[in-house]
Amino acid sequence: MLQTKIIPPTESANQAPLLIKRLLLSGVRYEKTREIVYRDLVRYNYATFNERVARLANALSEAGVKAGDTVAVMDWDSHRYLECMFAIPMIGAVLHTINIRLSADQILYTMNHAEDKFVLVNSEFVPLYKGIESQLTTVAKTILLTDAPEKTADIANLVGEYENLLAAASTKYDFPDFDENSVATTFYTTGTTGNPKGVYFTHRQLVLHTLAEASVLGSLDSVRLLGTSDVYMPITPMFHVHAWGIPYVATMLGVKQVYPGRYEPDMLCRLIREEKVTFSHCVPTILQMMLNAPSAQGYDFGGLKVIIGGSALNRALYEAAKARGIQLTAAYGMSETCPLISCGHINDELFAGSESERISYRIKAGVPVPLVEAAIMAADGSLLPADGETQGELVLRAPWLTMGYFNEPQKSAELWEHGWLHTGDVATLDDFGFIDIRDRIKDVIKTGGEWLSSLELEDLISRHPAVREVAVVGIADPQWGERPFALLVVREGQTLDARGLKEHLKPFVEQGSINKWAIPSQIALVTDIPKTSVGKLDKKRIRLDIAQWQAAGSAFLSTL
């Protein structure tokens, strides 16, 4: 290590460690009349929020929660979840945000693996919880969350109901200082194989992520995504990387926040309209669902700004949203990265071309946000040129990446091989910093001796007017190694066969965008494409389905 000048601090100096409690020193104080809203059920202001965080801290402490304990939450997006995102880490405990879309077996696995000591469970999940209760190895006590009049449930070791506990608790809690490298949150990410893996983030990491995210959301050239007078509602679950960390940003700045519970399109659209929501974020699937919702027909979302992440943003969705008054911004990140890594950004001086050309940049994964270092790596660990052409694995360094998977030394070492975090995504990086995700490493198709991006092919197919949704995977082919197989959902009253799709793709072959082996020789028309618990295309499941259909000689397959 370089011998730099280091001066020990004055003995009585306070160094103000980067703890989550410091995020409550600004917006919460000077915007105290701003509201936090939960569906049409609860509405209170920041002054009350601040008190409730202290009440929750007291209730948890009285229930026996100690610093270092892990406290799990099973809830839909709510004001209660937001309170947990602050109070649990602020008393030195670890918040485990349970992915309630996993199977009961997977939830059980994650709760035992994370060593959860306390669980806050929404009454809607009580049946699920009761199914696994007897197999939980570390849970000592439970707290009930409910919107129903019934304030109790038949689960073991129930301390009480959340609101009752808060009502009985003091509004004062002297939140202590401790090491900023203490774990604040943990949650589990599902890979394509094996058990879910636990990522974790420290107070320091979450505070840094919050500051960097706030600086990006405020300063973007084309559109200010989040200023203090915006109204924010997440449409990415709070269990999924803390709703991309934006509740922390919104709270720090003192922005009005709206929590929608579970994602029912009608409720989402109604909250947007009635609470005057101006800023949100979601995966493409949810946006599509909202645009199609009966209650949203004829409604102009004018002025709504939405960050799209989780899956690639395609041109068709960008334009469909724009036609309804929604300004989309692409962003990129993953569970391991806290998550914000890059965000769409158009420098007006640089990209003075047609709107069509600009859109081709807007739908990329964006440019790295402050403090993030991105590079493209070859399989041997060498870094590849950032020329917009060379493909390789996207690797990252930043002050808020998970330092490993909980209790998984082997997988942790693989994640951080060569001193960079491996994303598992194939990408290019251009001279202006734009990240362009080409595919998941596992989803790249090798056909006719050439690499084909399933994402790129999905984008081209989605431009066909009959196509509502598409997924492409590679299937084994004796002659070409692999050939692409396309799963399609077509629009109501329309149809498409393999020949029609070929006609649609031919011009792209002629232009040289794709090679001739890229035209799928087989497609399947389905009513629904399988998705993972966080709304991404579930390609593992799709491959299994295709194998079964092929074995059965299924009738809805169309072959060239």
Add this chain to the structure above:
Amino acid sequence: MLQTKIIPPTESANQAPLLIKRLLLSGVRYEKTREIVYRDLVRYNYATFNERVARLANALSEAGVKAGDTVAVMDWDSHRYLECMFAIPMIGAVLHTINIRLSADQILYTMNHAEDKFVLVNSEFVPLYKGIESQLTTVAKTILLTDAPEKTADIANLVGEYENLLAAASTKYDFPDFDENSVATTFYTTGTTGNPKGVYFTHRQLVLHTLAEASVLGSLDSVRLLGTSDVYMPITPMFHVHAWGIPYVATMLGVKQVYPGRYEPDMLCRLIREEKVTFSHCVPTILQMMLNAPSAQGYDFGGLKVIIGGSALNRALYEAAKARGIQLTAAYGMSETCPLISCGHINDELFAGSESERISYRIKAGVPVPLVEAAIMAADGSLLPADGETQGELVLRAPWLTMGYFNEPQKSAELWEHGWLHTGDVATLDDFGFIDIRDRIKDVIKTGGEWLSSLELEDLISRHPAVREVAVVGIADPQWGERPFALLVVREGQTLDARGLKEHLKPFVEQGSINKWAIPSQIALVTDIPKTSVGKLDKKRIRLDIAQWQAAGSAFLSTL
């Protein structure tokens, strides 16, 4: 310390320490065509900036600069200064920004006290430098900065001229990782007594300050002060708390930057017009000077956003600026605080009153920015209520406050007494977080048994139409303890005497804003009010002047 959960990072994980080099990973890459401009002399883009930072690092290393060495800069605001703000800390050395408005003796004192090993000196300061050269105890080598055709100077141990050295240096430098708690910058602050004191900031502190400042400048309710398409020019010297840290923010975001050299009103106004500057910051005096500049007459600054700090912002200046198209935002900080502590912020929901009422909030010191904890302390170290009424010393905690004064253990301990940084300012803090600075502790006037704020009295006097500038100090009075004494600069062609001032202040006494002892019994009309090197009213000097005038029975004193 609480026993929280701490997981050691995976061995190969990169924790990305908070080093200044990380600020160059975002804006500099994706805004590379944006410009950095120095007067009408130099203009280049961020790609070149990035190369020049590497060239400077190589040139300094070749000149013998090692990690831990202190490298001093004596320059006006320039692109070179910006390059030094990055390259010097990025090689692990310490940047000493010399306050070139101090006396030669004081500069000599600070250079020896800081243990400067290398000095970069602008040719305009060569005469000054030669006067102290022989008494410098630690300087080994010098580098010349110049805008003149002559690329050499007669100073000892001259390595060469900056541009020549950069031209000969490589554009590649592999900036190392090191401890984020390494000192990055130092500079000296002049108190009312004794020698200047050296404050210092670490890489970690500067990175955190940059992120928090960016988040505030981007997200403010009423006006976005700084987005990536703004054009920034500092009008607070770069030697003074790194021009309030905003060059770091602008560079991180990739904003066009304009550096004006020395502050000549005509040049400043011309650059604002020609380079389309939209965002700046300065002390009230400089703004007043610009508004009065002959070249600015008739010019509408439409759209210019300016942060005012360093001294209190008064209503008259706020309104005068507004009439010329300038939107002012008050901010508060000091050399010891990096400096940003609070920033003017109007929540439209809360402050829905008349514009006149809103202005009374706009000219306060604002509300604490994220991560800053502010409190009001009594002389015994106890914290006082934040009720908007109770006055006490403003004390602070935040992750970017200086940890002490360099080599001054006694003064460092006083600065951090009771675990809070002491600002020396008397203030109130209200229920919405607004800080209202009432006075410097040393400038409060005790008259007729009551405390009187010299700042408040200055504000009331400045509302008289004949008054251009005013300073109030307390002078000893056998009957009342102290009485206020006002120094006035009146507008051209106008005059004012003590009786006229009394007439002006009477209504405020009647309203109960001030008590009757607050009306100055003596005033002096002067052509200029003494200021410190950073443009604040120099009350120490004013008291000395008054004592001399009184002793001499000076004719321009007017007595009730």
